[in-house]
Amino acid sequence: xxxxxxxxxxxxxxxxxxxxxxxxxxxxxxxxxxxxxxxxxxxxxxxxxxxxxxxxxxxxxxxxxxxxxxxxxxxxxxxxxxxxxxxxxxxxxxxxxxxxxxxxxxxxxxxxxxxxxxxxxxxxxxxxxxxxxxxxxxxxxxxxxxxxxxxxxxxxxxxxxxxxxxxxxxxxxxxxxxxxxxxxxxxxxxxxxxxxxxxxxxxxxxxxxxxxxxxxxxxxxxxxxxxxxxxxxxxxxxxxxxxxxxxxxxxxxxxxxxxxxxxxxxxxxxxxxxxxxxxxxxxxxxxxxxxxxxxxxxxxxxxxxxxxxxxxxxxxxxxxxxxxxxxxxxxxxxxxxxxxxxxxxxxxxxxxxxxxxxxxxxxxxxxxxxxxxxxxxxxxxxxxxxxxxxxxxxxxxxxxxxxxxxxxxxxxxxxxxxxxxxxxxxxxxxxxxxxxxxxxxxxxxxxxxxxxxxxxxxxxxxxxxxxxxxxxxxxxxxxxxxxxxxxxxxxxxxxxxxxxxxxxxxxxxxxxxxxxxxxxxxxxxxxxxxxxxxxxxxxxxxxxxxxxxxxxxxxxxxxxxxxxxxxxxxxxxxxxxxxxxxxxxxxxxxxxxxxxxxxxxxxxxxxxxxxxxxxxxxxxxxxxxxxxxxxxxxxxxxxxxxxxxxxxxxxxxxxxxxxxxxxxxxxxxxxxxxxxxxxxxxxxxxxxxxxxxxxxxxxxxxxxxxx
DNA sequence: GAAGAGAGCGCC
DNA sequence: AAAGGGCGCTCTCTTC
Numbered sequence: 116x117x118x119x120x121x122x123x124x125x126x127x128x129x130x131x132x133x134x135x136x137x138x139x140x141x142x143x144x145x146x147x148x149x150x151x152x153x154x155x156x157x158x159x160x161x162x163x164x165x166x167x168x169x170x171x172x173x174x175x176x177x178x179x180x181x182x183x184x185x186x187x188x189x190x191x192x193x194x195x196x197x198x199x200x201x202x203x204x205x206x207x208x209x210x211x212x213x214x215x216x217x218x219x220x221x222x223x224x225x226x227x228x229x230x231x232x233x234x235x236x237x238x239x240x241x242x243x244x245x246x247x248x249x250x251x252x253x254x255x256x257x258x259x260x261x262x263x264x265x266x267x268x269x270x271x272x273x274x275x276x277x278x279x280x281x282x283x284x285x286x287x288x289x290x291x292x293x294x295x296x297x298x299x300x301x302x303x304x305x306x307x308x309x310x311x312x313x314x315x316x317x318x319x320x321x322x323x324x325x326x327x328x329x330x331x332x333x334x335x336x337x338x339x340x341x342x343x344x345x346x347x348x349x350x351x352x353x354x355x356x357x358x359x360x361x362x363x364x365x366x367x368x369x370x371x372x373x374x375x376x377x378x379x380x381x382x383x384x385x386x387x388x389x390x391x392x393x394x395x396x397x398x399x400x401x402x403x404x405x406x407x408x409x410x411x412x413x414x415x416x417x418x419x420x421x422x423x424x425x426x427x428x429x430x431x432x433x434x435x436x437x438x439x440x441x442x443x444x445x446x447x448x449x450x451x452x453x454x455x456x457x458x459x460x461x462x463x464x465x466x467x468x469x470x471x472x473x474x475x476x477x478x479x480x481x482x483x484x485x486x487x488x489x490x491x492x493x494x495x496x497x498x499x500x501x502x503x504x505x506x507x508x509x510x511x512x513x514x515x516x517x518x519x520x521x522x523x524x525x526x527x528x529x530x531x532x533x534x535x536x537x538x539x540x541x542x543x544x545x546x547x548x549x550x551x552x553x554x555x556x557x558x559x560x561x562x563x564x565x566x567x568x569x570x571x572x573x574x575x576x577x578x579x580x581x582x583x584x585x586x587x588x589x590x591x592x593x594x595x596x597x598x599x600x601x602x603x604x605x606x607x608x609x610x611x612x613x614x615x616x617x618x619x620x621x622x623x624x625x626x627x628x629x630x631x632x633x634x635x636x637x638x639x640x641x642x643x644x645x646x647x648x649x650x651x652x653x654x655x656x657x658x659x660x661x662x663x664x665x666x667x668x669x670x671x672x673x674x675x676x677x678x679x680x681x682x683x684x685x686x687x688x689x690x691x692x693x694x695x696x697x698x699x700x701x702x703x704x705x706x707x708x709x710x711x712x713x714x715x716x717x718x719x720x721x722x723x724x725x726x727x728x729x730x731x732x733x734x735x736x737x738x739x740x741x742x743x744x745x746x747x748x749x750x751x752x753x754x755x756x757x758x759x760x761x762x763x764x765x766x767x768x769x770x771x772x773x774x775x776x777x778x779x780x781x782x783x784x785x786x787x788x789x790x791x792x793x794x795x796x797x798x799x800x801x802x803x804x805x806x807x808x809x810x811x812x813x814x815x816x817x818x819x820x821x822x
Numbered sequence: 823g824a825a826g827a828g829a830g831c832g833c834c
Numbered sequence: 835a836a837a838g839g840g841c842g843c844t845c846t847c848t849t850c
Contacts, residue, residue: 209843456845458830459845460847506830514832514844536841537840539841543840547842548832550833551832553833643838650838653837710836718839719840722839723834724840
């Protein structure tokens with residue numbers, strides 16, 4: 116029958132078959148071919164063809180073969196790695212430890228190769244397994260459908276610093292796997308606190324009791340990590356060389372066997388790290404934290420990096436011109452007085468000495484010309500004000516943000532969001548640190564056409580977290596009320612004022628007794644940050660003795676908290692680490708007696724770190740939830756998320772963000788009733804509390820632009 | 823000339 | 835003796 120139809124079709128020139136008929140016949144043929152190849156796909160594949168060799172995938176058939184084979188096997192995990200390069204030159208940002216630190220536009224990434232190491236446990240053994248290795252040429256778009264199939268497999272995909280892999284996948288329009296494990300992030304968590312930050316290097320140098328120092332954990336690189344787990348890495352000596360070979364190769368050149376073997380080795384190493392690392396993190400009490408928060412956060416971070424932040428080029432240009440104008444005018448005036456560098460200590464000293472003002476700036480046995488001192492004595496001489504202004508403007512002028520070099524192909528900044536960079540577990544941001552831009556300058560950040568920018572923050576969350584992790588019922592109750600500082604002040608001063616404040620509403624109190632409320636704020640931050648009576652006295656302008664008495668009385672309002680703080684410092688010191696609500700730990704770098712600094716962070720880390728955990732957890736949910744609204748997170752800022760949403764959905768999205776943030780806090784700390792602030796007043800740019808004019812004010816006169 | 827230390831200030 | 839937790843980034847001065 117079929118052959119009859121074919122014959123008819125072949126002789127259609129004679130029979131004058133209609134085009135519609137021809138199309139029908141063609142479709143039938145395609146369907147039949149597909150059915151035949153589908154049937155072939157469903158035959159078990161010979162696994163010996165995939166064992167002990169690398170399968171190179173560079174067209175539709177080989178890709179489909181890979182996907183079918185992997186779905187036929189009982190795969191339990193897949194190691195992955197990508198090779199890529201950037202079409203745009205990197206931007207030199209600065210030099211650190213002899214190495215140039217470069218920023219590369221993630222939007223200019225050129226994915227070259229994806230390597231996979233799929234692991235299948237042997238039925239006969241719990242410890243032996245087979246690895247199927249693939250190298251996929253990502254330059255061939257025909258392979259992508261099947262690659263996506265593989266990535267959808269419900270098994271963990273393992274990679275070392277997944278940001279790179281994710282950027283490659285997203286560039287190709289592929290969705291990331293559902294379950295990911297970043298071996299780099301796991302190592303970061305294990306060593307948290309052990310790395311030598313600047314501050315700790317300083318302490319070490321001055322104190323010099325090296326015998327009490329804990330060993331450092333070692334490098335976070337794939338090689339360093341393999342070393343720690345006793346995993347053989349075949350290309351140890353030539354890794355840099357082979358990595359570079361991808362950067363220099365011709366666009367369409369074939370990959371060399373060396374390149375393929377090397378790229379596959381990285382995927383195999385990642386796969387090999389998984390089980391030992393899961394075991395180690397379980398031993399360290401980190402497994403739950405990593406699985407429930409950190410691994411998803413790696414994806415959330417990568418997506419914020421990929422999404423980026425739009426800035427308005429003309430506003431940047433205007434700001435730069437304004438800055439240059441200010442520096443030129445004021446700088447010339449100062450130069451006339453012999454001050455050529457406003458940051459030069461000797462020149463400042465000479466200038467102030469000439470005016471007979473030097474002693475005003477005494478600080479210990481030296482002098483300090485920091486902004487605080489300058490501000491205090493601004494009215495003593497006109498050049499002091501000028502110095503302050505020039506410093507402010509110069510700092511901005513030399514900011515990475517203003518020279519425009521960090522703007523990607525898509526017209527957006529793509530700051531790097533560094534996971535677990537802070538010893539407390541917080542993120543940090545760089546290239547550029549757009550979150551650290553002055554609040555007045557936030558309107559430089561604008562949304563895409565048709566979108567609006569919103570921000571939601573958790574109000575005074577660290578106080579709530581402090582109350583919850585240290586489980587103080589009174590502080591919890593006050594946090595859950597309308598204004599925590601007013602609640603404190605009412606209680607603190609009720610004996611002083613014979614109940615006269617008790618009848619006032621919170622807002623009345625806030626108005627009438629703002630200075631009392633401010634004092635409570637100082638004491639509270641004092642608790643969270645470990646401020647001493649000395650510091651409190653300085654802050655409040657009272658004597659050391661008064662500060663001590665007041666602080667004691669303040670702490671007596673929270674006896675449970677008081678005990679818990681002492682415990683945290685003392686027990687943490689013995690234990691060797693401070694911990695957070697989901698098990699993430701910050702380790703001490705030494706044993707024995709604690710320094711003041713250590714006692715402070717032993718108390719603070721459970722608060723700051725737990726707040727960071729909850730915040731990341733909320734961010735992970737938002738990363739998923741916002742997709743439905745075509746909205747996206749663009750920046751995390753410790754207790755607030757900045758996001759971009761279609762204008763018509765902005766209000767709805769902001770409610771979702773706020774709800775998710777609050778409910779996540781409550782899932783971690785059921786006793787808390789957190790509040791959120793939504794700022795969508797002016798969606799046309801990022802701003803602080805709806806203050807739009809700040810940028811223009813700054814340009815006119817930086818002095819006036821106080822928020 | 824490069825690298826590190828320190829001061830200083832921006833953000834939470 | 836130090837004296838408020840966590841960062842990024844720039845500038846100046848010192849040292850090798």
